[in-house]
Amino acid sequence: MARRSPRKRRLRRKELFRTLLIYLASIGMVAVLIVYLMIYTAIDESLVALNLQKSTLKELETEVTRLQAKVDFLSRPDIIAQKARQELDMVTARPESIIVYLPGGTLE
Numbered sequence: 001m002a003r004r005s006p007r008k009r010r011l012r013r014k015e016l017f018r019t020l021l022i023y024l025a026s027i028g029m030v031a032v033l034i035v036y037l038m039i040y041t042a043i044d045e046s047l048v049a050l051n052l053q054k055s056t057l058k059e060l061e062t063e064v065t066r067l068q069a070k071v072d073f074l075s076r077p078d079i080i081a082q083k084a085r086q087e088l089d090m091v092t093a094r095p096e097s098i099i100v101y102l103p104g105g106t107l108e
Contacts, residue, residue, distance in 0.1 A: 042103065044098040 074083075081092065085092075
């Protein structure tokens with residue numbers, strides 16, 4: 001049997017080490033890219049959710065403003081009196097004067 005020379009063994013070990021290093025570097029790069037894509041996707045989803053919440057907030061603020069204007073309008077005394085006459089068939093009460101007579105004419 002022919003024995004290999006120590007030089008060939010060293011070269012073969014060196015080549016094995018380089019190959020292993022290339023594979024590990026490739027696996028590391030792929031892992032880093034996967035983590036990057038996961039983080040990028042999470043950030044993108046967060047931005048989409050934030051934009052949706054901003055638009056919802058704007059719609060709700062508009063609705064609150066509209067409802068507040070309606071409440072202010074319906075709180076006016078003339079509108080309340082008009083609705084009472086038209087929808088509830090109420091009438092405006094005439095002021096009454098009450099006169100109290102005391103016997104003897106003096107207050108004690």
